[in-house]
Amino acid sequence: MPPLTLALIAAISVFLLGNLCRVVKAMLMPVHLRWDLYPIPKGPRDRQRYGGSYFEETEWWTKPIDTGLGGEVAFMLKEVFLLRGVFENFRALWVWSLLLHWGLYVYMVSAATAVAVSALGAHLVFERTLLLNAAFAECVDACTLGGIGSLGLLATRIFNSRLKGFTTRATVFNLSLLAAIFGTGLIALFHPNRGMLIALAEIVAGRHATGAYSSATVCHFALVAFFLVYFPFTHMTHMYMKYFTWHGVRWDDLPARFDEGGRRAIAKNLARRVFWRAPHIHEAADQSWAAVVSSSGQLGKTEHD
């Protein structure tokens, strides 16, 4: 197998495995106590509008609880595709961030289109040409949007007074890496003979010859491979970890009386040992959480009469 194909397959494997590990790790965390934050996009629409909850209902525990995901999905689509939160709270950052994010989304679409080209039979010349042209247009858009976005973000991070004290080496590195990926992508796309997308289609099909592509193309794929390996170890995983931060924490408002599984999981947690060392925690060594909760700490007898 050609080395570039091998490198990309290895990178994609690490990417998938790394991200899977992060998701599994988050899913295997102990069931936690509730930490709701409103507005939560559940319940009747007029209530959602002002951020109300089921606690506003008379004897709420006798009423059905909305567990539908429609509101959450609608909210998240706005967050993912329009960056609603940044738009509302930091407009100067939003423009560049939106360009970068859309660059990434469109890049993924163009890569998927190029992969589809490789899957087509050799005789489907018209379809191949059509798809390649579409992929080319998408990729030009992606690299332009992403390139401008990442450079704009980099400049904002360095020069904006609100940001500069908190711009870390890692942030500069991440944005430079993305700018390099989009920049090399753009150069590679316009290579006169064998454009980057044809290269991708060939690489996926395992048909390219080493040294046949421009150095920009090779450089681009090397950077993409590095990015794929690097990504699961960065905060950029917020792309999908938002599921946990939003759905799993701040929107997780299901009362225990409607969640027997959750209650059982908490009961198991209460059997865990407590190792905190402050004197008020333990009355005896090696206590479980249940024992700690039923004790009063090292307080002796209560004075309650």
Added chain:
Amino acid sequence: MIKIEDIARPADRLTEIVPERMVPLPPPYDGVDALPPRKRLTDRARANCDCSLDGFLAVGMTRPKTEEEEQQLIKRFIAGLDRLLSPDDNWAFLQQLTLSLDHCARCQTCVEACPIYTASGRNEVYRPTFRSELFRRIVNKYAKRGGKLLAKLKGEDIEVNATTILRLLESAYRCTLCRRCAQACPMGVDNALLTREIRKLFSMELSIAPKELHENGSVMQLRVGSSTGLKPRVVKDTIEFLDDEIREQTGLNIHTPWDKPGADVLLIHNAGEINAWPENPMAFAIILEAAGISWTMSSDLAGYDSVNYGLWYDDAQFARVAVRQVQAAKKLGVKKIVLGECGHAHKASMVTADRLLPKDLDIPRESSMTFLRDIVLSGRLKLDPARNAFPVTLHDPCNMVRMMGIVKPQRDILKAICPQFREMAPHGVENYCCGGGSGFAVMSAFNFEDWRFLVAGRTKLKQILEAFEDCPDPETKKYVCAPCSNCKGQFRDLFNYYGVWKKSGILYGGLVELIVNAMTDLQKPYIKWEFH
């Protein structure tokens, strides 16, 4: 500009509060000369504690005196970091903690949402991400594999020494846990949660917490029954005295029921009301009797005090109090618990303790806002809104509103009984904290009160004054409805500090007082326009 790594560097003071740089208040509060003189730290406090964060002390932890003591402190602090990341010790908040540690993009989108940071004139030390990023770097370096090397490579190297630890502790008490910043974060990161976890580490590992929250708070509550120190016999006597007061003031003959088995409702007040604002429990009694509710109060341990200070700093103390409160209800066999006007008690009992309680202790718990809304709108009380013909605005307690979504019931009541009701901007789930949140309202050691009034409460005060800008004259009496005991405590002290009653004629009080004031059964107005 102060950098995060400066936290470990010795300096007399990392930052200081300069009133001229802060967000200006409208006249007549715009002059700094009229402010009361700042409280000076005692020589003893200066000698023993580290006030180098900003010149204020909230906790006042004693500085280690020897190199050996410092090493011991560092060792225990790092052990505490490990416990925070352990599923055994921190199952209750581990997921929230790791998500907030690992997924911050350092985009600073959240910072302008913080009323403390903005009010301070954007002081870096109060930036909500300053504390979080400092803590994140410490955790990454000292509690994760390869942390020291990575910290150097990433340029995020923070040295943990006694100065860092003491400043981090004080810094954890410069945030009211209002979670406005969390609302603004596009990643779902929660700086307030990180702040609470720092407080927890200090309390649960190092046994360090503000005296008002721990020794005089949750420890007192678990020992005698209430954080006020009121024992059952005393609290019963006090309520009996208040029943007499009701008789004298209104002619109504009310006997507050105690420990009545099988009552429909167990009403639990923040016991601070009984001492500081007795008109509030009195008003509750008048309403419940007039509406014909079967209700009771409990004299069991923690059954007559809804506060749960552990919510702000310690999981064990939180769980102990939460369980004892529902045990009191279980013992009486009531149908439901109604929580009085106390925001954090609402959240502690109805949300945070929800999954903690075993099924047999899961007694339904309801907000007094909803409960009162149903009584008022049902027509069971004869109410005349004309009796409340004065400007009224509503303060939204963060715990009840932003963290529970109880927004409309209190507004339905006010719209029905207060013809001059007006909203603050912003309000509802986007409200500003009173500045007394997360225990600050009861914390007054050292010189912390000055910080609480100058910085923490500034945005709220500005917002209240703006809500009444059409009637600034002190002769026009105005009312801030604050259905939360801690918020009222903050307003009492804040208004007193700035002379708000004298200069603007603004009084604060609860919701039930307004309801009773509108009751036509009463001959005289219930609200006495006296500041206390």
